[in-house]
Amino acid sequence: MKRFTFIAPLLVFVAIAAYFAVGLTRDPSRIPTALLDKPVPEFSLPAIQGVEKGLSTVDLKGEVSLVNVFASWCVGCRIEHPVLMELAAEGDIPIYGVNWKDKPGDGAAWLNQWGDPYNSVGDDADGRVAIEFGVTGAPETFVIDAEGRIRYKQVGPITPQTWEEDIKPIIEELKS
Amino acid sequence: MMRLMLVLLALSALTFARAAVEPDEILDDPALEERARAISRELRCVTCQSESIDDSAAPLAKDLRIIVRERLVAGDSDAEVFAYVTDRYGDYVLLKPAVKAETLLLWATPLLAFAGAAAFAFFYFRNMREHQALTTTASNRDNPENP
Numbered sequence: 001m002k003r004f005t006f007i008a009p010l011l012v013f014v015a016i017a018a019y020f021a022v023g024l025t026r027d028p029s030r031i032p033t034a035l036l037d038k039p040v041p042e043f044s045l046p047a048i049q050g051v052e053k054g055l056s057t058v059d060l061k062g063e064v065s066l067v068n069v070f071a072s073w074c075v076g077c078r079i080e081h082p083v084l085m086e087l088a089a090e091g092d093i094p095i096y097g098v099n100w101k102d103k104p105g106d107g108a109a110w111l112n113q114w115g116d117p118y119n120s121v122g123d124d125a126d127g128r129v130a131i132e133f134g135v136t137g138a139p140e141t142f143v144i145d146a147e148g149r150i151r152y153k154q155v156g157p158i159t160p161q162t163w164e165e166d167i168k169p170i171i172e173e174l175k176s
Numbered sequence: 177m178m179r180l181m182l183v184l185l186a187l188s189a190l191t192f193a194r195a196a197v198e199p200d201e202i203l204d205d206p207a208l209e210e211r212a213r214a215i216s217r218e219l220r221c222v223t224c225q226s227e228s229i230d231d232s233a234a235p236l237a238k239d240l241r242i243i244v245r246e247r248l249v250a251g252d253s254d255a256e257v258f259a260y261v262t263d264r265y266g267d268y269v270l271l272k273p274a275v276k277a278e279t280l281l282l283w284a285t286p287l288l289a290f291a292g293a294a295a296f297a298f299f300y301f302r303n304m305r306e307h308q309a310l311t312t313t314a315s316n317r318d319n320p321e322n323p
Contacts, residue, residue, distance in 0.1 A: 034266030101235065127239050134264040136222040136236070 033134055033153040040067070040148050041132035045122025048099050050108040055096050055122030061148040064174045065094045066141055068118070069130055071102050072110035074138040080157035081114050087163075088117035093171060097121035100130045100138050143167060145174045196233045196241075203245055212245045215257055219244070220269045228271055 035041075044056035060067065068084060070077040088095055097118035099107035107123065124130055133142065136155070143152035152170045154162060195213070203209040216230035221237040229237040229244075240261065247257045261269055273279045 034262065034264060034268075127236070131236075131239060131243065131264060134266070136265070 033150070035134050035150045036153070037149055037151065040142075040144055040150055041129070043122075043129045043132055045098065045124055045129055048102075048107040048111075048121050048123040049105045051111075051121055053120035055098065055120050057148065059096060059120065060144045062146060063094060064146055064171055065096060065119075065144045067096045067098060067133075067144055068142075069098045069100050069124075069133070069135050069138050069140045070107075071100045071138050072106040073102065074100075076157045077139045078114075080139050080159075081117070083158050083160060083163060084117035085115050094119045098124050098129060098133075100124050100135065101127045141167075143170055143174070195230050196237065197230065198238070201238070201241055201245065203249065208245070208248050211254060212241070212248055215244050215248075215254055216241055218258075218271050219261060220271050222265060222269060 040057055040060050042057050045054050047054040066087075068080075070080075084095060087093065095118050097120070099121050101124065102110075104125070107121065111118075111121070122129065133140075133150075134153075139157055141154040141158055142150050143154075145151050151174060152167065154167060158167065197213070197216075203212060213230060217228045219229045219240065221227045221229045221232035221234055221240075223234045223236045224232050227237075229240045243260070244257055247260055252260070258270070267274055267279075273282060275283055
């Protein structure tokens, strides 16, 4: 027994190294949402320039929907945009936009340029509603159930892969 | 040497004074502002993660600083302000984690590590003393090689 004690530091090192190795594989930008399974916050946002309808809490009740936080200045949103356009074309789920901290007109110009996948878009110019949603950056997407509760939060762009693997199964389960 | 130390000390004091709070955010009431600063130093900036919102120049940190001040002006206690932010962002934003069942191990770790080290040291030194006692008695014996 005693002659093996020399190996103890090595074992301790391996244990610590394994712990950190697992830590390295985790994405620090994935902050767990505190609002999971909670009702969406009460809010009412005006429409962005050039669009008629804004967005408020009542719009998010009655049907499973997506709330997508985007901005014209957000690079990830540009990457995500074609995926949203495709989802909108399929038409299986309404997508609502929160235009986060954009200058007046920028959000509308962005949608004119790249296409508008949203059923309606609220103008969150001062970012207050985003904070109510616990948003840490754009893009972020929330899956809202028919009762208006937040059931999932996607941090970062929705890619075809994250859609198929993470988001779609949740939506199907909520709809069934 | 002494002078150099003083200069370094003065410079380090300057770095502590650093904060991202912008003049237009500062409250008129110095007592409230002081509370706002203290709260801000305990809240993590969610975009930069390793900074407090008091230190961070990120737009989201600024928004939260303003919200903290608004809540204080509206008459919230410090605890209510913290609750407002953690309701939305979770315990994650607390730079000093709350003491509760899930975080017990976290808080106990330094104590456990210290207890472990103390136990190790105790047995290590006790063994060493016994060992020493044995070797001294051994070397006190006469033997042919070492008269």
